[in-house]
Amino acid sequence: MAKTISIINQKGGVGKTTTAVNLSAAVGALGKKVLICDVDPQGNTTSGYGVNKRSIQTSAYDVLINEAPTAQGIINTKFKNVDILPSDINLAGAEVELIGLDRRESRLKTALASVWEQYDFVFLDCPPSLGLITINALCASDSFLVPIQCEYYALEGLAQLMATVRQIKRLYNPQLELEGVLLTMYDGRLNLTAQVVEQVKKFFPQKVYRSTIPRNVRLSEAPSFGQPVLYYDKASKGARAYEAFAEEFLKKQRH
Numbered sequence: 001m002a003k004t005i006s007i008i009n010q011k012g013g014v015g016k017t018t019t020a021v022n023l024s025a026a027v028g029a030l031g032k033k034v035l036i037c038d039v040d041p042q043g044n045t046t047s048g049y050g051v052n053k054r055s056i057q058t059s060a061y062d063v064l065i066n067e068a069p070t071a072q073g074i075i076n077t078k079f080k081n082v083d084i085l086p087s088d089i090n091l092a093g094a095e096v097e098l099i100g101l102d103r104r105e106s107r108l109k110t111a112l113a114s115v116w117e118q119y120d121f122v123f124l125d126c127p128p129s130l131g132l133i134t135i136n137a138l139c140a141s142d143s144f145l146v147p148i149q150c151e152y153y154a155l156e157g158l159a160q161l162m163a164t165v166r167q168i169k170r171l172y173n174p175q176l177e178l179e180g181v182l183l184t185m186y187d188g189r190l191n192l193t194a195q196v197v198e199q200v201k202k203f204f205p206q207k208v209y210r211s212t213i214p215r216n217v218r219l220s221e222a223p224s225f226g227q228p229v230l231y232y233d234k235a236s237k238g239a240r241a242y243e244a245f246a247e248e249f250l251k252k253q254r255h
Contacts, residue, residue, distance in 0.1 A: 002035070002119040003253070004112065005179055006137040006144040011157045012128040014149045015184030018219060020125035021048040022238070023145075025228030026246030028081035032120040035074065038087035039064070039108070039133050041094070045125040046086040049077050050226025053088050061090040063111045064136065065097050070111045079231060083119075091133070098132040105132070105172055109140035130164045138165065139172045143179035147213075148200055150186050150193040155203060178207055180252070182245065186212035211245035214238070 007020045017040065024036040038045040039060050043053055058073035063085065074083050098104045112122060124137040138144060144165065148154050169176050181204045187193050201208050213219075219238035222229040229239045 002116045002122045003143070004116070004122040004124065004141045006124045006126050006134075006141040007147065008126045008134060008137070008144050008161070009146050009148065009157075010128055010130050010134070010161055011153075015147045015182075015213060016128065017042075017044040017048065017125055018223075019145070019147045019182060019184065019213070019242075020045050020123055021223070022219070022228050022230065022242040023246055023249065024082055024121075024123045025079055025230050026242045027121055027250065028079060029230060029243075030246055030250060032081060032250070033118065034082045035085065035115065035119045035122045036082060037085040037108075037112070037122060037124045039091070039137055040087060040125050040127045041089065041092040041133075042127070043087040043089070043091070044223065046084065046088075047226065048223040048228065049079070049082070049084050051075060051077075051084060051086050053086070056086050056088050059088040059090065060085050061088060061094055064091075064107050064133075065094055065101070067107075067111070070115050074115065079228060094133060095131045098136070105135050105139050108136035112140050130161065135164075135168060135172075138168045138176060141173070141176060143177045145179040145182065146204075147182045147184045148196075149184050150190075150196045150212075152192065152196075154196045155199055158203065178204070180249075181208045182211070182213065183208065184213040185215050187215060209245060209248055211241065211248045213241045213245065216241070 028034045062068035126134045126137045216238035218233045218236035222232035
């Protein structure tokens, strides 16, 4: 049975999609069967895996709103052990459509239940907001992973995120846990980075990964070639950082 993990931060530009694409690819490369679900209307994870959005027959939107069979939407990628449930532009209207539907918080959980047995991990790339799609993702998840960029406003909005999580735990998903916090855009030479790391560790004691993700040109280039960085340039700093992170992530699962 898959462990399901939401990758979430309502602040944009923190490396959330970069982490969704590259962590899922690195975990797949290490031999685990992975499903990555793109529930962000921007669909950047879908593009990052080289899926042509115009050719999508069944997307996360159809699964969420029209109750299409999840298996019908899943695409086998050409990358080792990774399948994807893609996103398309229709998902942008899903927040409003969900309001009028039954079981509006648990539709994604119901949809994923049919495929959980086939995977070791299901990762959900959430929108940069705390709306109904993100709530669906958190209701369907065992845990959530928070990428935080090493910049001045790093902790802005995190109190709100944690308040939303507490509410979801209370109302819908008492098992929901914080998987961990990943520091992105890391530059050890800067004083600011050290200050942010200290703040984040205070805010999330014992939950910050040792692995950090540096700023890296190859990481920025890889999505335009429709490839995770591990396949685009295996020797790059970005690829090595996500490999190290995937190893640390898997090691924690065994404890």
